[in-house]
Amino acid sequence: MFSNRIPIAKMAAAVVVLSAVTCAIMLSINWNGAEDSTAAPKIDDLMNIAIVLSTVIFWIVMVALAYALHAFKVKPGDESDGEPIHGNTRLEIAWTLVPTVIVLFLGGYSWKVLDDIEQPADRQLTVDVFSQQYAWSFGYPGKEYAYSQGVLHVPVNRQIVFKMHAQDVIHSFWVPQWRIKKDNVPGITTTAIVTPTKTGTYQLICTELCGFGHASMRAKVVVEPEAKWEKWVAGLKEKVPTPFMVSVKQDTETNPEPLERVEAE
């Protein structure tokens, strides 16, 4: 090893200090906004772990580079070559294995998080999401054809299964404060699972390019106590469903299989 010729200890110290400072700053900032669903804190924790590891890696690279530039920058007029070092098997093995371990850890942890944010709970509530250029409408269970346009009402602290149907092109359902996003794909039904934990109003954003109206394809999301929500749904007067809604409904009743297929395991 070259450890006797490089101040490994000093450099390690520098990495630790710099990483500590950077992490302190990075973790104190709330990057993703309010955490208003059960998934949100889990995803943010995952992100923070990734941030910590990334910071360390970043500073390792930086410090290594900085020291090289400081120590091995050529002296003016020096035309000679560097030392003919062709490699070092130990080092090479090290920087193959260590990153492998790190990414496998990140992968495993992400897998775990993915599993429990998609864990089905009891007392699920299924809400249909109908998207088209450039508007959202939402169908609620119980009442035959009760649906709302441009505004989504859901109860708080209850797991909601969104069944998403797109009429024309691909749209995407995103509520940043819930951290949940899923494309609505024409021809199939996609699902997203959310458990809102705070009441309030949010914005539903379309995040898949769907034409000139893409930027303005938004909807209002209202999360309210369950009782209030039930009153609101009851208050929804029967509307004439769009042909699309009818077809979707029939489809799900007659043969759910083809509609569900893509999401199926």
Place this chain on the structure above:
Amino acid sequence: MVAAFKRPGWYRALLGALIAAGLGVGLVVVLRSISGLSAFQSEQTGYPQVVVPLIMAPLGFLLGLGAFDYWLRWAFGLPTIPEDHAMHGAKSWKDYFKVNTDHKVIGIQYIVTTFFFFFVGGLMAMLIRAELAQPGTQIVGANTYNSLFSTHAVLMIFVFVIPVFAGIANYVLPLMIGAPDMAFPRLNALSFWLLPIAGLLFVGSFLAPGGAFDAGWTGYAPLSTGAPLGQSFFNLGVQFAGASSIATALNFLVTIITMRAPGMTFWRMPLLVWANLSTSLLVVAATPFIAGAQFMVLFDRIMHTNFFQFGAGGDVISYQHIFWFYSHPAVYIMILPGFGIISEVISTHARKPIFGYRLMALALIGIVVLSYSVWAHHMFVAGMFSWLRVPMMLTTLLIAVPTGIKIFSWLGTLYFGKIHTKSTAMLFALAFIVTFTIGGISGVMLGMVPFDIHVSDTYFIVAHIHFVLFGGSVFTIFAGIYHWFPKMTGRMYDEKLGRVHFWGTLLGTWGTFVPMHWVGMDGMPRRVADYAGQFGNWNLLISCFAFLLGAIQLVFLYNMIVSWRFGPKAEANPWRANSIEWLVSSPPPIYNFDEIPRVVGGPYEFGIPGARHAIMPGEGAEVPAAQPTVVGH
């Protein structure tokens, strides 16, 4: 005058284009009337009577320009004139506008053409930033905006980054392996001339009714299958660009495998050669998939087939699978040659052998293999098979390992070296290590499904894109251009201006693309002309840095043009490098060598007294005659 139209050249080319276009229209009219359709009435998106001529005209153009003359003569067994206008070398600037089979001329043709499109694409980026400087729509409407970022990305990817690497390699690779030219010089010329065609199709789509293609560079169905005529320009342009890069990749592979100088074993190849070998493997096997994807979209649009028509049994998501099966490998096609450049630059300017040369080469191969197994990481929220997400996540994260090997080995190369930072090439190489590490790490975060669910299709993605593509690929391109500028032009560039360009670009890149991470995570979606007021300030800042970034590129332009004309003469080997291209004069003589050099050692043997990579004929021990070449008939 008539003679001018007979001779291969621009007159005949334009004539050919016109005739071919005419034939195209005729063909459509005939076919339609046979199948009992009204000859001209366009079916809302189809416009076959425009699309078919768009396919034919370029072929007529190439025929007229003379790209096929030699082959046709040969095919019909006529006597082939050895130099039928497919001439070698360039005596005047006019020769760059002809079908030229000299790999050095073609290299220059490539580089100049692609940088032209870089500036066009960049100008579009400037418009994008101007529009996004404040919330609300000021300069362009939503439709134009969508066309802008779509064409911006398509120009940058298909007619800048991918081909400019082919251009640089075209120039230096045959020299590096001690070959007089590429394996198929005429195919090489053809692949170049396909390129301006693709670029013009992309830019020309702005003239189409309904405006340029506006479904993003990804052109997802069914948005693209229902889009106005402009989308077809994209479908076709990609075919030409794709054919071009496949042909070039074939050429590189055959050249590298069959034309290495005596003594140049695979383990003695410079890493740039390794990099282009692996890139070409990706291109040959992956590019057909985007060709396929765009053919399907085109058929859906023109013949109203049902690949992606969900009403009639089509599958919408299949487009994304087929598209990304090319387009993920494509992102490595856009970085691996850069890795090669960085290796050359760093080892030369640190005067030190590459650290762990073999592992570096193997890492490239590892990336090639892995990158076929990760495409669905672009589809984590697309509603595809949910069981596919975790396997794809793991393979995606694993790609960090071979890439890390490269980063760390470059650092290792610097240690105990003699680092010269006077060359702008080296500055860009060092900055590349930093910016690409950041871009790569944000990529790893994207690879983690739950986090990607949140940031997918937000500005976080845009930030990642530009850190890896601008801070990554484009930095390596700048490094390469500065490094081989003396070799290509025979003159030195102005280091002072180079420094200005470097620091400006570095500052601009960070200032522009770092804040994009933040607005993205905070809830700003991508591909929007208008956005919530809360992001106003950040976007204003981003735009300012973007304009700086753009303006600084003008310094680069000025430096290159002026130095090319008036720069001080460069000697053969200004950087005291080892590889063969530096053993010949700058610019190299026509046909590169009088006799093929002999390779006697590794490419990076700095610091070993008396060690040599290659010996030119005449000097040193006398060269054993190379075995006779197999020449086809």
Place this chain on the structure above:
Amino acid sequence: MESASVPLPQGGAGHAAEAHHHGPPEANQSSRIDRQTLGILLFIISEVMLFGAFFASYFFLRVVVNPADWPPKPFELPVAVAGMNTAILVSSSFTIHYALESIRKGNKQGMKLGLVLTWLLGLTFLFIQINEYVHLGFSARTESFGTIFYSLTGLHGAHVFVGLMLLTFATIRAFRGHFDKEAEDHLGVEVPGIYWHFVDIMWIVVFATVYIL
């Protein structure tokens, strides 16, 4: 356009040996395989991948979407005719092989015969295929089935056409007395031959997938 980029033999340093001007030095041959053959093999790889894209689409349209009936009623495919066509194409592989064997032995007549036979067989194949299209009764717009049927068989038809072009060139040159015994003297037959075998094998795959599965 892909066809335009078929590396025809002699694409290489064709004029290398010209004596009347200072040409390039002979490149060192660093591999046993010659450029033209390697070139066509690599090109075939990317051709296979192009088919791969459409087979991928086939997989999605048939397996993933999983429509009720495939092919949709009331249509069915003339497997017998296609089978006969397969036989024709396969036999053409033997004739091209015969042509090659002959020229390897220096028997130019045999080569010409082989080439002409192959060419005719190829043409017959195309003719029967087009005739089949006319009588199928469904179009590329008929469900996803029609789409993928026509695109797979059509893509292959296009490749037969390209193969035929290459064969045409080889034949013309053969009758002009070009090729000869030595390996490097009949690459002009060798290379189209390799491509023709590929077109052949590809058809067997397409046939198996589209008509039989």
